[in-house]
Amino acid sequence: MKNIMNQKPDYEKELRNAGIRITRPRRIILDILTSTEDHPDAMKIFHRASEIDDSISLSTVYRTMNLLEEMGAIHRHAFSGGPSRFEQAHGEHHDHLIDIDTGAVIEFKSEKIEQLQEEIARSLGYDIVHHRLELYARKINRSS
Amino acid sequence: MKNIMNQKPDYEKELRNAGIRITRPRRIILDILTSTEDHPDAMKIFHRASEIDDSISLSTVYRTMNLLEEMGAIHRHAFSGGPSRFEQAHGEHHDHLIDIDTGAVIEFKSEKIEQLQEEIARSLGYDIVHHRLELYARKINRSS
DNA sequence: ATTCCAGTTGAGAATCTTTGCAACTGACGC
């Protein structure tokens, strides 16, 4: 039973390779991200980090989130109203289905869709560097 | 020579059909959006609107932007750091290919992809409410 | 034209996120 969700990528290595320093705050934040199953927002990460080292600032959490997002190590989900929530990317790329009632995020991947995207881009004279596909959906049979 | 970019959709009609009221602030904001070539942010729209009616509030600009975005009448481009910028969508829903070198946005639509999305959502027990597909790409043969 | 009321607004407070800057600290070379 192979489960992609259990992989713990070595972010420190990735960061080092990208020429980015491993600092105490960053290590703590990375630990939190790799050891959680939920999709915490910046404030929640800040609180958890504060329990380990109460000198960490919220700014640093935000800065680290932006850094990791640019590296592709995490995904940001922005819900209308509430704060952005984050989750670690699991190695390869996934697309997302977001439950607009609960905020739950389901990862999926469709080889067919990826292929169609390539075709479309090529026909427009482009090569895809990366992409984002998000389906905002509602559970079928939901007693509204 | 049909060019989608030159159509000026009748947003008032669309809004009315969606059961949404045409108020003075909304009419002014819609006029600004349909008569501009650039991609203004909320503050810029607010300033332009204020010149026409200085009682309009920034809140209303933001609220109207969210409303129009949900309707698919405009697109929001969020740049890291700066405020979101908006541009009118042209008629029906489109997906986007963003040139990561120039920031140019190309609209496209693939019936096949939309269909696959529906299938995926359904197989996960969901109905799609709306979706976002963005391809970040680079022109082929670009002398980097 | 008048009434009515759910939808909308403006103002300001609240919330979320980024930024400026002085102090601090990893990582590298010695």
Added chain:
DNA sequence: GCGTCAGTTGCAAAGATTCTCAACTGGAAT
């Protein structure tokens, strides 16, 4: 181990966006 310095941090302040709520208003019904 020690010095160095660009990268990083914490804090406070600014910036961006949403929310609360009482007052207002479009447009349907009369």
